[in-house]
Each structure stands twice: as C-alpha cells, then as structure tokens.
Amino acid sequence: GQQVQQSPASLVLQEGENAELQCNFSTSLNSMQWFYQRPGGSLVSLFYNPSGTKHSGRLTSTTVIKERRSSLHISSSQTTDSGTYLCALERHNYAQGLTFGLGTRVSVFP
Amino acid sequence: GGIITQTPKFLIGQEGQKLTLKCQQNFNHDTMYWYRQDSGKGLRLIYYSITENDLQKGDLSEGYDASREKKSSFSLTVTSAQKNEMAVFLCASSGTGGFFNERLFFGHGTKLSVL
Numbered sequence: 001g002q003q004v005q006q007s008p009a010s011l012v013l014q015e016g017e018n019a020e021l022q023c024n025f026s027t028s029l030n031s032m033q034w035f036y037q038r039p040g041g042s043l044v045s046l047f048y049n050p051s052g053t054k055h056s057g058r059l060t061s062t063t064v065i066k067e068r069r070s071s072l073h074i075s076s077s078q079t080t081d082s083g084t085y086l087c088a089l090e091r092h093n094y095a096q097g098l099t100f101g102l103g104t105r106v107s108v109f110p
Numbered sequence: 111g112g113i114i115t116q117t118p119k120f121l122i123g124q125e126g127q128k129l130t131l132k133c134q135q136n137f138n139h140d141t142m143y144w145y146r147q148d149s150g151k152g153l154r155l156i157y158y159s160i161t162e163n164d165l166q167k168g169d170l171s172e173g174y175d176a177s178r179e180k181k182s183s184f185s186l187t188v189t190s191a192q193k194n195e196m197a198v199f200l201c202a203s204s205g206t207g208g209f210f211n212e213r214l215f216f217g218h219g220t221k222l223s224v225l
Contacts, residue, residue, distance in 0.1 A: 033214060043200065043216040086153070088214075098214065100145075100153040 002071045003027050006101035013077045013108045021072040021104045023087035031090040032063050032070040033098065038083040046072070046085075077108045112137035114217035125193040131186045131220045133201030142184040143202040143214070145177050146170055153200065159184055160219045190223070195224040 007022045023032065031050040035043040047054050047061040049070065054061045058077075063070040074081055084105050088098040114135045123129045135142065143158040155168030157176035165176050175187040184201060201217040 025225075035216075042218040043202075043214075045213045045215065048213045055175075088153075096153070098143075102150070102152045 003099050004087060004101035006085075006087055006104050008104060009102070011104040011107070013081075013106065013110050015077060015079055015108055017077050019077060019106065020076045021085050021087075021106075023070045023072070023076070023101055024077070025068050025070075025089050028068075032061075032092065033088045034061055034070070034072050035086040035088065036083055037086060037103070041083075043086065046087075074106070077106075078110045079110055082106055082108045112139075112215070114201055114215055115205060116199075116218060116220050117218035119218065121220055121223070123188075123191045123224050125191060125224060126222055127188075127191045127224075129188040129222070131188075131199050131201075131222075133184045133186070133217055134182055135184075135201075135203040136182065137203055137216075138181070139203035139205055139215075139216065140181070141204050142150075142178065143204075144168075144174075144176060144184065144186045145200045145202065147198040147200055147219070156186065156199075189225040191222075193224055195222065197222055 003026050006026045009089045010069045033048050034046040036046050049061045051063050052067050058075045060073040084103040086103045089102045117132045143161050144156040145153040147153050154170045156170045156174050158166050159178040162181045177185045198219045198221050200219045202214045204214045
C-alpha cells in the first residue's frame, strides 16, 4: 500500500482562513520534505524537516518521527497559496530515494 | 542561485518510438534524479545518479534508459513509447555530498504525449 498518505486530498479555503495538511507514513524514515506545485509548474521545496518545527513566513512544518507524521500549517491563506502540496519521505536506505505522497490540492478563493 | 533546465518542454511521439529527454543543472549538485508524475499516482522514481557515470534504478526503471556522461547533465530515454501514454517527467538534483539528506530542486518538467 501507499507508504506516504496525505490528507485531505483537496481543500477549499476562503482567503484569510488557516489550513492544516497532514502527512502520515507507514515506514521508518530519515526525514520528510514538503513541496509546493502550481498547476503545470515545477515543484518547489518548502521545507526539509528531519524533526521538530520549522517556520517560513506563513507556513509551519512539524515532523514527529516517532509518531510517523508531519504536518504543514498555512496561516492567513492567500489566493497565491493555491496549488498542490506534496510531502516526500526520505528512507533510511537512501538508495531507495524519496517516496512521494499523492498531494493535497489547495484552492483559495477571495 | 542555480537552475535546472529540462528540454524539450513538450514531447509528442508515436507508439514504439525511442524518445530522449534532457536535463541540465548548474548547482554543481552530485545527485540527479528522474521522476515520472501521473495523475492520481504521484511522483515515482525512474532513475537516479549519485555522480558522473553512475546510474541507479528506481521503482519504475523498466522501459527506460538513462545516461550521466557529465556531472551537470542527466538524460532519460523512453525505449519504446506506449500508445496513449501521457505523463510529466521531472528532473531533480540535490546536494554536493552524494546523499539524499538534502533539499531537492526540480526542473519544470517535460510533458510527454504519445499518439
């Protein structure tokens, strides 16, 4: 089964609302990474987060390794936040590379 | 900052054709990757390379070849395009230590359609 599960699959927000995106993984890991992808666009790395909490502007990532989960919090959402947010698991056996979740599609309306 | 350039941006092929996708990076990164992105299936690793002339198979290597003749470039070949195939191929690179425990940077992708 899917080793990296993201929820929700999609999310609709009104501008100004906050959102919490979840990523759960079924295997042990070395680290998590969060990416953002605009429709038809490239992936942009948001956070490389081995553990704990990291902040970047209105975004906050929290990874709890022993609970095998990571979250991405968007505060005061803006229409420019619309897109797909992907989390990726870095395996202990680095030769296996990154395993990606299916993503959460976020739509923010004015 | 650096950039990853993928060519072509759009690739239309015919069933059975051999098709080559190219990727260049100027980060001076050691490790480069090819991922395939399909709707509903997420990104899947096709090949990666931890240094010049190194090639490692990912989860989806069957039907593909790769080549890393220079540190800055990594090419992917679809050995025989499948009819009605449609996907985005993403090239990425990371780090200077040859390990995966660093941020990954992506190109803008090559969109493949097979007639």
